[in-house]
Amino acid sequence: MRYYHLPSFSGVDALRLDERGTPVPGPREVLVRMRAWSLNYRDLLIADGRYGRGMKPDVVPLSDGAGEVVEAGSEVTRWKPGDRVLSVFLPRWISGPADAARTAGALGGPADGVLAEYVVFDQDALVATPSHLEAAEACTLPCAAVTAWHALVVHGRIASGQSVLTLGSGGVSVFALQFAVLAGAEVVVTSSGDAKLERLLAMGAVAGVNYSRTPEWGKHVQEITDGGVDHVVEVGGSGTLPQSVRAVRTGGRVSVIGVLSQGPGLDPVQLLRRAVTVQGMQVGSRETFEAMNRAVELHRIRPVIDHAFAFSDARAAYRRLESGGHFGKVVIVAD
Template sequence: MRYYHLPVFAGPEALVLDRRETPRPAAREVLVRMRAWSLNYRDLLIAGGRYGRGMKADVVPLSDGAGEVVAVGSQVTRWKPGDRVMSVFMPRWVRGPATDAKVAVALGGTVDGVLAEYVTFDQDAVVATPAHLSHAEAATLPCAAVTAWHALVTQGGLAAGQSVLTLGSGGVSVFALQFAVAAGARAVVTSGSDAKLERLLSMGAVAGVNHARVPRWGRRVHELAGGGVDHVVEVGGAGTLPQSVRAVRTGGRISVIGVLSQGEGLGPVALLRKAVTVQGMQVGARETFEEMARAIAVHRLRPVIDRVFPFSEARSAYEHLASGGHFGKVVITADR
């Protein structure tokens, strides 16, 4: 079978396509023929050696993939050949709150990921694909979608009539917008592109702000929400957090997810004055993933895919994501 690995952490150009024997499932494992994969900003950081310590040497990259079970081990009870499944980002995190042990292992980082034609998973480390989704659509869910759901619904208790702020048009933000609209919440969006703002508004956002033209966009969002938003899905990091604090209502919640921008940080006074809850987000447990997948099936939600690349052109997919021009998710599909 073919697979990709990173002999050195020197950026997407270090990605190597190679061959090795197709693995066989152990007693509790399933063998999945992978049909599609998706990229996250994390994958760019890992490829460039900028994600932090603890990365597996010569790692097989990517956490997000979907395919069908082709073989099962002797002790597998949850799956059978032909079942369509998706990878779980942190395979040891099945349920409950995060712990050091549960989050110690993450696909494509501390252990090998899924950018291979066949991958073995523990039977507890995959989730059933919603019937209405293609493999390509399903491959977008394990990281970005679960993170958005975990932030807004599992931890945030999102309710109809509340307001949500999303930043930009990457995977987490677009999923957060879709979940907010499905829940009957009012979504305010930001982008540096008027064209992208129009797309976000067409998806159900009630208002948008071009942050390139309105540097102090936090005040504008606060006004548009009639006194601040209930939830902020904060993917920018230090560079955007001060504006997110201005945008949120007193007693609101900011879910800190991304580190896309640089800045000088934020003092505690603004947080104290507004009694803001700031939560750092991990992706989420398998049970959170399953709950989200059920909701996606009920609402017939479809992930937004920006562009699809064949498996043989995985490096080009990395480069496209790095360009920052995408809207939604960048996907790789099997090319044979």
Template structure:
């Protein structure tokens, strides 16, 4: 089978041939048909990822495919089932712990950038029937994290207000989930063209943060005091404005760190009595709950461009360019 590996950070991806693995007891062999790339993958490739990465790792955490073989004792799956892998194979339910989140695909464990991969029986979820494999591959990281931010941790109530930042995969998922839940969504971008697309996806109001650098205060003024929820993906460069945009007693989910520069005044957390919560993916149980909602609503992930499996380098370059809206994916014929 074809498989990519990363000999060491900065060395570039290497495409090679490996034996197709055999599933052991309690394991499932999946023929992968769709993959999604994330900012995390770029960090790992360049050596900036803050967590351990195994030598010669098979990259990428997000993949979907069909079950083709079962190991002894597997009862949950049948050959032909359509599945996606969970980002943290050991986080099945409940709150995250150091033990549950110690191992992650494409990091401490080999990831999914291969034609076939073996997974533990309980490290997979069924994917919504109306999605193709590339669409399903967008769910494990961006989808699950956005769902946790808006629904599980944010406890969104219809009629509340939500602010999303930018047009990447996590932010477009957060926008879609918030709109689905009856929220008044405000979205930001530095591109008027992207803002038009975000309005098509359900944003009630949009704001160009390039022409309005003090967008936090602008959002607070626009909403008469601030939004109920902010889904922040920028990190150091945006968290200060996000806290300004939140209402008194509001909720700010830190779901990504694209920039480390910038400063935030912690006094705002005290004065505004904010809940500031960091999020790194979620449990298999959360993944399954999100998939039920996606299937019942018919929601489709936003995909910017599709590349072939062998074009992963081009897909990563496109992701790094920042010109995308939604997810960048790979798919096999």
């Protein structure tokens, strides 16, 4: 079978396609034929050697994949051949709150990921694919969608009539928009381009801010929402966090998810004066993933795909994500 690995962490060009034998599942494992994969920003950081989590050389990249079970071990009870399944980003986190043990061993680094034609999984490290989604759509869910759901629904307890701010048009932000609209919240969005803002507004956002023209967008959001939003889904990192805190209402919540930009840091006085909750977010447990999938299936939510690349052209998918021009998720499909 074909698989990708990273012999070094020197950028996308280090990504190598090789062949090896198809793995054999153990008694509690299943063999999955992978059909589609999606990329997250962390995959670029890992390839560039900027993730900083003790990555092992030759790691198989990517955490997000969809496929079908082709063989089940003798003790497997959860799956049978033909079942359509999705990888779980943190295979050890089945349920409960985050802790060091549950959040260790993320796929794609430090543990081997899923960018291979066949992958062996423990039977507990998979969830069922929503029935209405094709593999190329479903593979976008394990990281970005679960993170957005975890932030807004599990911790944020988003409710009808509340307000949410999302940043940009990457995977987490687009899923957050979809979930917030589903909950009946009013969503304000930001982008550096008017065309992207128009697409986000068409998806249900009530207002958009072009941060290239409005550098103090946090103040602007506070003004147009009469005191600030209830919840910010913060994907920018230190470069955008001060503006996100400015945009949230007194007593509101900022869920910190991404590290897309660098900046001078945050003045803690703003947090103290306005009693803002700032919480770092892990992706989420398998239980959270399964709860999200029930909502995705019930409401027939469809992920937004920017572009699909062939498995043999995986580097091009990385390049597309690296360009920053994507809207939604960049995916890879079997060829």
